[in-house]
Amino acid sequence: MRRNRVILASVATVAALALAACGGGGDNNPLSTGSASAAPSDTIVVGSANFPESTLLAQIYAGALTAKGVKVSTKLNIGSRETYIPGLQDGSIDLIPEYSGVLLQYFDKNATQVTSDDVYAALKTKVPAKLTVLDQSTAEDKDSITVTKQTADKYNLKSIADLQPVAGQLTLGGPPEWKTRQTGEPGLKAKYNVTFKQFKSLDAGGPLTINALKNGSIQAADVFTTDPNIVANGWVALEDPKFLFAAQNVLPLINKAKASQTVTDALNAVSAKLTTENLLDLDKQVILDKKDPETVAKSFLSSNGLG
Amino acid sequence: MGVIWDYLGNSAHWSGPEGVPARVLEHLEYTFLALAFVCLIALPLGLFVGHTGRGSVAIAGSANALRALPDFGLLVYVVLLISGRLPASLAYLLPSILVLVILGIPAVLSATYAGIQAVDPAARDAAKGMGMTGSQVLWRVEVPNAMPLILSGVRSSMLQIVATATIAAYVSLGGLGRFILDGQSQRDYSQMAAGAVLVGVLAIVLDLLVAGIQRLVVSPGVTGRFRTAGPRRRPVLISSSQEGSVVPTT
């Protein structure tokens, strides 16, 4: 009979411990970061989208901030913009690397600005009250409609406009959000009158998309312009004369409350050093050479005097 | 909550290669393909181990070990490993089916083995006494008696596969998982909910189907449908989807 009291006692103890963990704090408690009380106000949570360059940029930001003594934690590979922006707004994350043009279009569907400066100026006004964007870098990484050399030669494709007569026979591959985004299928139709035969939901310029273009299950793909696979495979990123993809300068999107002077200075210093050329090289190290993004980020920071 | 029905209520979503019927068919294709292989592998194995009693510890151990594998991780790993070497049509299908099969085997294996083991020894003795050979005992006595448990294992496995086949969408395949992942990327909760609801409905329909088969296939004497009198020694087996019922008590 005593044994049963022991059973009851142990069950009760475990349950009590479990409940205590819910309410209690402690740095290691994974639940405390998710509970209603916010994380310690001096920690910046850096997020990233679900593609390698975003992770790389997030690691660069995180490294730069850590070098200046700011406490940082990361939440990488979250998902599409539609998934993580709400996370920024409710405080799950504080900072994320972004691209000016698509970000503007996310906040303002009818935005028409296309040059770097115009986009940036408009962005500053359209960002929601709690958030802000810091200085932008000259580094640009745009979406593109990319085709293999064979496809380009076969249909004589140089720009997206050339797709208009043949798109009905081709399959486009891209991230699921392209089905509904202005910079995706709807925009292709509106700006270029291009409608593809089929759209395959893959990933944001990641391995699924690259492999699908390689093995021919899609003929056109959303590949990022800084992706080293374009050059490595002799692919053709079609020109975009009508600016479906506006200027896409890399910049930090941050929660205003966390943008202290130290933080702002550190991030602006990073943006000053990022160029499209060195971004291309960093991407090559991560995507083709398969180097660890954190390591690549650290060496970028140290060779640029940022950490 | 009404927003859940927005996606399903839109008739445009019910036609074409990305419409609901097409996705349901894809989902069923993955499910039945996987279930077929699961039965092909786990039924004979379970029958053998149950009937001969050999390897029972190994079976119980490996069934549990297989359950420990994370399906999501396994899928990603297999895809990274072999999809580059496969033709485009199989590149993601093969890894997905493989993972679903691994997921589904434990339920059928342990149910079959437990079912055969749980057959009343008196029935076995009677059969042997009547002069039946080993395999005759297996097919004419043990299997019919074990049918409720075996079928409940198949049912359980099928439901797990139906629920998990949604991960195929992560590696660019179709099926109902497509609604869930696309809905998440596009922040279209209605689409996500539609996917979840459809999986639930599909599970119910398939469950009822197997229940129907169970009624047809299991001998009435076993289910006790026509039991006349006498004390009940075993609880009536109410077949269902859960694994927990199919557990060897030794």
Added chain:
Amino acid sequence: MITYLQDHFQQTVERFYTHAWLAVLPLVIGLVLAIPLGWLASRYRRVYPGVINLAGLLYTLPSVALFVIMPSIIHTKILSPINVVVALTIYTVALMVRVIADALLSVPADVRSAAVAMGFTGLGRFLRVDLPIAVPVIVAGARVAAASNVGLVSVGALIGVNQLGSLFTEGFTLDVGSIVLLGILLCVLLALILDTTIVLTGRRLTTWQRAVS
């Protein structure tokens, strides 16, 4: 893989720890919640099919969908691990209700009669006779639930919760198989640790079984 582990040791350990908590907490809460529900189902035969079928249905709800929809239901933050805990608790309850109901049903009638004859009534009989006898079956069910939870937590990576599953998404987007393999091995390790703990706990609680034989 070894270099990854060396470079990211701290982060990997944190992820392991987080994963463990996210799997164990729902297991315990789910078990506690499932006991009264399972008892209800075993006691009132008319309720049994309804409860069991509802449980079966809940178990088939795809995890990603549940994780994403959870914030709108319980008003948590979108990327919060609480979403995972609540969803997994639902799955654990769904799984264990049936196990407990069947375990309680399988308590031999003569044992029950003997208990009543000895003067056990109601809650006392439940806690001191029915439940202990049901322990082996419950333990078996708990093992399944534990393994299932470990696998489901990894899907939480799709909503940005940092645990071992993050190794899967990272490995996938970076196209590096060894990171994914590390994640799989650590998940299996965690599942084995939980499994062994549950089995040992079960043995401790059923010393009477071995004493008799």
